[in-house]
Ligand SMILES: Nc1ncnc2c1ncn2[C@@H]1O[C@H](COP(=O)(O)OP(=O)(O)O)[C@@H](O)[C@H]1O
């Protein structure tokens with residue numbers, strides 16, 4: 001009797017369409033809220049894992065949330081490079097990162113200050129779509145001197161450049177997503193605090209930072225004369241196995257008294273750092289789930305309650321209770337499954353919109369949550385039809401038949 | 405085998421609502437024979453509809469029993485009553501009670517599917533019997549009330565029930581339409597041998613019956 005269910009739904013097209021939409025919105029709400037609360041942190045962790053390195057070193061006071069706090073000294077790199085595990089040199093390369101924040105097109109972004117020659121490790125397989133890698137001055141003090149010179153309206157020399165071209169701005173590489181969202185292209189001038197900066201290249205999305213700058217110039221721009229850094233990325237000898245990598249972490253910790261974490265565990269570290277946030281996210285997920293469920297319940301409840309007369313007619317024709325319930329469930333399932341599918345599609349649309357308009361945000365749509373959404377949609381559809389169906393059945397069919 | 409189709413034994417019905425008791429039927433003893441055309445007459449509120457709903461197993465009596473085609477209703481559970489209803493009884497109501505969202509044809513087809521029957525020539529035959537073949541694809545809303553009642557009759561006879569129970573089927577119709585409908589009942593009764601139990605307060609309608617049962621204040625008055 002699918003035909004009857006479909007006929008009932010097409011009989012009141014707008015009403016049915018609105019019900020489908022209501023379910024779809026509930027499902028979208030669920031997936032977007034959950035995806036948003038989980039996505040942004042996971043995306044950061046994924047980007048960290050894109051770096052061609054196995055270990056992240058940071059000071060224990062460094063705060064992952066604000067990306068600030070305790071600092072490292074670049075000279076500590078020598079102590080790390082020296083480490084041997086099982087009599088073989090364990091470290092291939094160490095990259096220093098100086099972090100800062102800046103506003104680009106109204107969006108607050110972390111800026112990764114890196115040595116130009118390290119950029120390839122950050123980019124990995126990702127290409128520069130446009131522009132070229134920046135160069136840097138030799139030291140932060142040189143950068144400071146240049147900044148001073150600039151404020152005296154003298155020309156800043158890009159001392160690393162062979163052509164000695166004047167460079168009176170901070171060169172930035174941004175990722176594609178930020179470029180798209182902020183509508184910035186190579187050559188566009190931007191400002192870094194009060195100083196001028198310029199986009200010199202756009203890199204494919206997925207790199208650790210959305211914004212890269214030459215480390216010494218970034219230090220200089222921050223008034224830092226010393227060779228400090230916030231993070232080291234350690235590229236280990238490729239022959240090391242997981243146990244040896246773990247050993248390397250311990251060794252780094254005992255040698256220089258810094259926290260060393262496997263990049264692979266970074267997600268976990270973030271989660272621990274944001275314990276309250278994680279609890280909040282789980283709470284949001286549960287609330288979204290409940291709201292979604294209630295939404296479906298109310299939508300279907302009102303539809304089925306309206307079916308009192310139809311239910312009575314079916315009973316007068318000799319339909320068993322089970323059959324009548326099956327009929328209401330069928331109708332509800334058509335609405336809920338259509339709504340669920342629409343909701344999932346809508347989620348991807350919303351994700352596209354949010355990530356385009358707000359590149360800092362990431363909505364992670366996981367298969368597991370899609371499955372949960374489908375279960376909520378279908379389960380909500382069945383339960384919310386059963387209850388009012390049962391109520392309608394417990395009413396006197398004779399009464400329903402006598403009403404107009 | 406007895407030719408009794410329905411027999412009631414001291415049938416009583418009292419409605420209970422919010423502690424208020426409304427006694428409606430008192431010790432109703434009546435019989436309907438196989439193949440009879442019976443009309444039930446009586447003033448409004450005397451319990452005719454209630455009696456029909458109990459006979460049709462849509463409503464449980466407060467006391468007494470009904471024996472339909474040899475089965476005691478008291479021995480049946482809800483599923484058993486539903487089965488008896490869908491196999492042996494067809495209802496026609498004053499207000500038609502068609503499903504508004506499907507065509508006349510599908511209203512009858514739904515009834516057949518509930519019985520687990522395949523939808524085939526039976527539906528067409530039923531439609532032909534009420535002369536509604538042409539208009540069967542329209543939804544009830546696009547049919548005149550007379551046509552709606554004809555679809556409802558087709559629905560009630562499609563499975564060749566033992567008995568058709570009609571509760572004031574002409575109560576909402578003008579005299580011309582009423583006459584058509586009553587002629588239909590006569591035709592069904594004569595040609596298909598289906599027992600008719602017709603509730604009416606119109607003497608004209610009652611005259612189509614072989615026998616008239618008079619009711620007043622929840623009791624059978626006189627069996628004519
Ligand atoms: N569900 C009900 N609850 C309470 N009283 C009812 C119910 N159905 C009918 N009655 C009462 O029972 C009496 C008989 O009703 P009914 O069988 O419909 O009479 P008739 O069909 O002869 O007009 C009326 O007084 C009516 O108000």
Ligand SMILES: [Mg+2]
Nearest residue numbers: 452453454571
């Ligand atoms: Mg009545």
